[in-house]
Amino acid sequence: xxxxxxxxxxxxxxxxxxxxxxxxxxxxxxxxxxxxxxxxxxxxxxxxxxxxxxxxxxxxxxxxxxxxxxxxxxxxxxxxxxxxxxxxxxxxxxxxxxxxxxxxxxxxxxxxxxxxxxxxxxxxxxxxxxxxxxxxxxxxxxxxxxxxxxxxxxxxxxxxxxxxxxxxxxxxxxxxxxxxxxxxxxxxxxxxxxxxxxxxxxxxxxxxxxxxxxxxxxxxxxxxxxxxxxxxxxxxxxxxxxxxxxxxxxxxxxxxxxxxxxxxxxxxxxxxxxxxxxxxxxxxxxxxxxxxxxxxxxxxxxxxxxxxxxxxxxxxxxxxxxxxxxxxxxxxxxxxxxxxxxxxxxxxxxxxxxxxxxxxxxxxxxxxxxxxxxxxxxxxxxxxxxxxxxxxxxxxxxx
Amino acid sequence: xxxxxxxxxxxxxxxxxxxxxxxxxxxxxxxxxxxxxxxxxxxxxxxxxxxxxxxxxxxxxxxxxxxxxxxxxxxxxxxxxxxxxxxxxxxxxxxxxxxxxxxxxxxxxxxxxxxxxxxxxxxxxxxxxxxxxxxxxxxxxxxxxxxxxxxxxxxxxxxxxxxxxxxxxxxxxxxxxxxxxxxxxxxxxxxxxxxxxxxxxxxxxxxxxxxxxxxxxxxxxxxxxxxxxxxxxxxxxxxxxxxxxxxxxxxxxxxxxxxxxxxxxxxxxxxxxxxxxxxxxxxxxxxxxxxxxxxxxxxxxxxxxxxxxxxxxxxxxxxxxxxxxxxxxxxxxxxxxxxxxxxxxxxxxxxxxxxxxxxxxxxxxxxx
Numbered sequence: 001x002x003x004x005x006x007x008x009x010x011x012x013x014x015x016x017x018x019x020x021x022x023x024x025x026x027x028x029x030x031x032x033x034x035x036x037x038x039x040x041x042x043x044x045x046x047x048x049x050x051x052x053x054x055x056x057x058x059x060x061x062x063x064x065x066x067x068x069x070x071x072x073x074x075x076x077x078x079x080x081x082x083x084x085x086x087x088x089x090x091x092x093x094x095x096x097x098x099x100x101x102x103x104x105x106x107x108x109x110x111x112x113x114x115x116x117x118x119x120x121x122x123x124x125x126x127x128x129x130x131x132x133x134x135x136x137x138x139x140x141x142x143x144x145x146x147x148x149x150x151x152x153x154x155x156x157x158x159x160x161x162x163x164x165x166x167x168x169x170x171x172x173x174x175x176x177x178x179x180x181x182x183x184x185x186x187x188x189x190x191x192x193x194x195x196x197x198x199x200x201x202x203x204x205x206x207x208x209x210x211x212x213x214x215x216x217x218x219x220x221x222x223x224x225x226x227x228x229x230x231x232x233x234x235x236x237x238x239x240x241x242x243x244x245x246x247x248x249x250x251x252x253x254x255x256x257x258x259x260x261x262x263x264x265x266x267x268x269x270x271x272x273x274x275x276x277x278x279x280x281x282x283x284x285x286x287x288x289x290x291x292x293x294x295x296x297x298x299x300x301x302x303x304x305x306x307x308x309x310x311x312x313x314x315x316x317x318x319x320x321x322x323x324x325x326x327x328x329x330x331x332x333x334x335x336x337x338x339x340x341x342x343x344x345x346x347x348x349x350x351x352x353x354x355x356x357x358x359x360x361x362x363x364x365x366x367x368x369x370x371x372x373x374x375x376x377x378x379x380x381x382x383x384x385x386x387x388x389x390x391x392x393x394x395x396x397x398x399x
Numbered sequence: 400x401x402x403x404x405x406x407x408x409x410x411x412x413x414x415x416x417x418x419x420x421x422x423x424x425x426x427x428x429x430x431x432x433x434x435x436x437x438x439x440x441x442x443x444x445x446x447x448x449x450x451x452x453x454x455x456x457x458x459x460x461x462x463x464x465x466x467x468x469x470x471x472x473x474x475x476x477x478x479x480x481x482x483x484x485x486x487x488x489x490x491x492x493x494x495x496x497x498x499x500x501x502x503x504x505x506x507x508x509x510x511x512x513x514x515x516x517x518x519x520x521x522x523x524x525x526x527x528x529x530x531x532x533x534x535x536x537x538x539x540x541x542x543x544x545x546x547x548x549x550x551x552x553x554x555x556x557x558x559x560x561x562x563x564x565x566x567x568x569x570x571x572x573x574x575x576x577x578x579x580x581x582x583x584x585x586x587x588x589x590x591x592x593x594x595x596x597x598x599x600x601x602x603x604x605x606x607x608x609x610x611x612x613x614x615x616x617x618x619x620x621x622x623x624x625x626x627x628x629x630x631x632x633x634x635x636x637x638x639x640x641x642x643x644x645x646x647x648x649x650x651x652x653x654x655x656x657x658x659x660x661x662x663x664x665x666x667x668x669x670x671x672x673x674x675x676x677x678x679x680x681x682x683x684x685x686x687x688x689x690x691x692x693x694x695x696x697x698x699x700x701x702x703x704x705x706x707x708x709x710x711x712x713x714x715x716x717x718x719x720x721x722x723x724x725x726x727x728x729x730x731x732x733x734x735x736x737x738x739x740x741x742x743x744x745x746x747x748x749x750x751x752x753x754x755x756x757x758x759x760x761x762x763x764x765x766x767x
Contacts (some may be wrong), residue, residue: 047469077729105724115675115720118463122721125459136581137681140674142741201581230567 094296181214473665474691492688529663
């Protein structure tokens with residue numbers, strides 16, 4: 001479930017851009033990029049990778065006295081070993097950084113649907129003035145609550161609706177995916193890599209493509225065979241998908257799922273594995289390569305601090321390698337020093353210029369050139385990516 | 400070694416049991432819950448007070464409780480309508496899904512028509528879809544004597560996959576073409592939203608009032624009409640019903656269709672009154688159909704009572720969300736809710752059996 005948001009974020013950003021230009025067409029060819037420079041708003045809130053809402057005004061959600069009450073609403077349990085856990089670590093980071101200036105609370109296992117509005121009502125009644133929502137499916141309820149409570153600051157991770165008191169956050173997972181793909185490309189012997197992917201939506205497609213390009217950079221013959229599970233979290237289905245890839249002959253495997261089921265399948269065969277959003281190096285020492293992981297703590301701390309200072313302003317955050325939002329998990333012992341060095345070099349490059357791995361010529365599966373030689377995909381291109389690159393084996397569902 | 404206590408079937412059920420048993424059950428649940436709470440270092444009285452406050456007594460509580468209760472009222476009626484005549488339809492979940500699909504389709508397609516017309520059409524479409532889906536199970540049972548537990552359960556999965564297909568797997572009419580990043584359903588135009596009524600500080604959704612009216616009608620049908628009478632004869636003795644010329648097969652199919660219609664209307668309510676979108680993932684996570692079975696069991700398969708049991712369960716659910724937080728893990732909330740439900744359903748045994756203390760002397764006498 002966790003990914004909903006991410007996907008959402010993707011779309012979000014795209015529609016944000018659209019909204020910002022006041023055009024109502026579906027995909028703006030705008031080149032606005034949430035780049036790595038520090039953006040300053042007139043009201044004094046600055047944060048790397050944060051673009052304040054154009055025309056937005058400061059929302060005063062500072063407490064009249066005492067600590068600020070901040071709440072998080074999660075769709076899953078806080079120990080899910082993935083999305084919700086990563087967000088809960090954000091909460092803990094806020095607590096650690098702000099100490100007794102903040103009083104945090106959270107609600108876990110909140111199902112998407114009408115219950116979300118009720119939960120927000122309860123939290124507001126309890127005096128919370130900044131509320132984080134972490135499931136894409138919560139978005140409509142958050143948007144409605146933002147209208148209902150104009151003096152409460154709403155933070156959404158991740159979606160696309162931005163209001164004066166509802167801000168969005170996500171980050172460049174595709175940069176981490178590219179680096180993880182490099183590790184897989186170096187690990188494969190027969191050039192066949194498997195990928196267990198959740199939904200065929202732009203965010204995931206972008207990640208799969210970045211991964212495949214990364215693999216290709218290390219092994220020009222590497223192919224990535226993808227299987228769609230249509231679920232974020234379902235260990236049984238994930239395991240089945242991984243097993244099917246392994247019996248189809250892949251000798252290295254990756255997943256973008258929330259459970260380590262793919263790792264379990266890989267462990268049986270002893271083949272290298274790239275995990276996702278969770279450092280599993282300790283549990284799978286013999287097969288672990290690395291994983292792309294998200295870190296919400298710094299962003300959330302900055303936002304709660306801004307709320308405390310009465311400087312909170314809505315906007316769109318797109319974190320990256322440069323500010324530590326995206327990190328690569330520990331390398332496994334099977335990753336060679338040479339590979340590590342190459343990944344570190346590329347990491348510095350992507351950190352300086354997020355999204356630069358999508359520099360042409362990049363061809364789709366059918367051979368058409370999607371990104372011309374020398375050009376780099378715009379942020380909007382990345383957000384709406386709807387094709388698989390030429391070394392990916394697998395199909396997108398037809399509409 | 401024999402236990403000194405034994406269960407003995409009651410020959411008659413004294414009327415007073417109707418309130419004594421629930422009272423004992425709830426008391427038992429509270430006691431058991433208190434033990435769990437004490438073990439985890441909480442003050443049970445304080446916790447119970449918070450449950451009452453946040454589930455039923457505070458200003459925002461009733462609104463949240465009715466939101467949670469309405470879908471359960473429909474799925475509860477759905478289960479009650481079949482269970483009471485011995486057909487085990489556990490397909491309320493799937494029938495709820497297809498009802499939501501049909502209603503969402505109508506709600507979007509009829510954009511521009513008067514709200515009352517749209518509302519009625521959504522209800523009818525939800526009922527139609529749910530009832531057709533359930534009738535499949537009925538036909539299979541009536542004609543081929545297939546086990547309805549299995550078929551209705553399997554159809555739940557199929558309906559769930561259909562939801563996924565409509566939103567994630569295809570560019571269907573119900574999918575929002577603007578949902579680039581993550582596929583979502585197309586939102587219903589405002590003109591298709593069902594009304595809610597403000598009475599004092601309470602907010603009553605139209606769907607809840609509908610549940611009360613329908614619940615009363617279904618109860619009337621079972622208690623006061625020929626159809627209801629025949630259905631209960633079939634439940635008691637299918638063979639006797641057949642010999643007396645009742646059309647048992649047709650009745651099984653009809654009862655399934657009615658049951659499915661109830662869940663289908665629930666699905667329409669979910670779309671029209673609450674989410675205003677066909678929410679493929681949210682519906683599957685909610686599990687209304689399965690919780691409805693618990694509601695029906697607590698209501699002793701009385702469709703009208705199911706509406707009120709749904710309020711209690713809805714309040715408990717709602718209170719659960721309010722209760723949990725850093726000092727009160729959601730697992731503990733779930734344990735408490737589970738204990739209360741389990742004890743309540745288990746109390747049902749006391750309706751039909753009584754506990755007897757073995758008379759040892761007598762046994763000895765007989766043995767010698």
